[in-house]
């Protein structure tokens with residue numbers, strides 16, 4: 365039987381890996397809808413390859429360009445925020461939520477509220493609206509399938525277990541490109557160095573997050589909401605080979621881990637085929653040639669982002685929203701060459717210190733805190749440049 369899927373963020377890194385798997389398994393999937401932010405050319409190409417019947421582009425100024433590119437096809441074209449949410453719910457059974465950042469929040473929530481199965485790559489949606497999203501999923505019957513490799517690993521290790529039998533989960537982190545770099549080298553890191561991840565090929569924003577370890581901090585918050593464990597029962601360990609994707613420890617002392625080559629097509633395939641499995645073209649794991657699997661504690665001095673994220677999770681209320689928004693602005697400024705690498709975390713710390721918001725009670729509240737934080741962070745950064 366074919367599964368009808370919508371791919372939100374179809375032109376990105378996760379979107380492309382999803383398409384690769386879909387094209388190798390055409391008999392299993394029908395793509396109903398696809399979305400992008402601004403990249404009309406790439407989105408039109410995705411439509412031609414998949415035969416999707418609905419394409420939504422976030423930037424309304426690109427509507428005409430996309431419509432012209434798709435003239436003569438059977439694909440309906442739409443633009444703007446509402447169109448992204450429409451793409452999530454129209455005809456799909458499974459929604460791949462792979463928009464980057466807070467922009468993915470509303471369309472992902474639309475899929476959750478509609479009770480659909482959601483393969484969730486867009487970690488920022490859970491970080492900023494975790495309680496709202498898991499609450500909505502419980503109410504609508506929506507299943508959240510984690511695509512992030514660590515959470516996907518934990519999801520696999522937890523299969524068939526009882527919540528009361530889990531003592532802790534252990535997220536692995538590669539350590540990023542600056543794992544062994546001196547503090548001085550980290551101070552001088554360029555955007556090109558920061559996006560050059562040693563093991564994974566990913567979009568620019570998440571690559572910088574991996575370099576600061578903020579990515580692991582966001583994943584800590586994501587894990588809390590997905591698996592319902594407090595901060596004290598979620599540990600982080602550096603594992604440079606990125607072969608052990610995460611672990612679950614049970615009350616009897618057993619520890620289960622999921623291993624595999626560092627290729628996002630493995631967790632994406634798991635979500636696409638769930639509760640079955642499907643073959644992927646990834647490298648089989650050759651443990652003898654890998655030879656060593658190493659583990660070490662993260663260094664809190666060189667990578668303060670982890671502490672910030674844990675504090676934001678424990679503070680709760682609006683803190684994770686502020687952390688995420690400030691980080692997105694700071695990362696974009698770093699990539700644009702406006703601030704230095706260590707300032708990314710400084711900016712987030714400053715934003716958290718200055719924040720004074722009530723706990724968000726709705727998605728609109730989350731988006732308002734997100735908007736206000738971005739504005740405040742931009743003016744803070746401008747003030748410090750003048």
Ligand code: NDP
Pocket residue numbers: 372373374375376377378379399400401402403404406422448461462463464465467468485486487488511512513564565566567568569570628
């Ligand atoms: P990319 O930057 O490669 O792609 C992002 C996608 O989202 C593109 O399709 C982009 O469209 C679209 N998009 C960007 N901004 C907006 C917006 N404002 N409105 C609507 N659509 C938008 O990101 P990744 O694929 O790397 O990451 C996607 C998500 O998955 C992130 O949340 C990331 O943290 C998470 N993730 C990624 C992993 C990876 O290996 N890449 C691993 C685990 C999680 P356009 O092309 O037009 O810009």
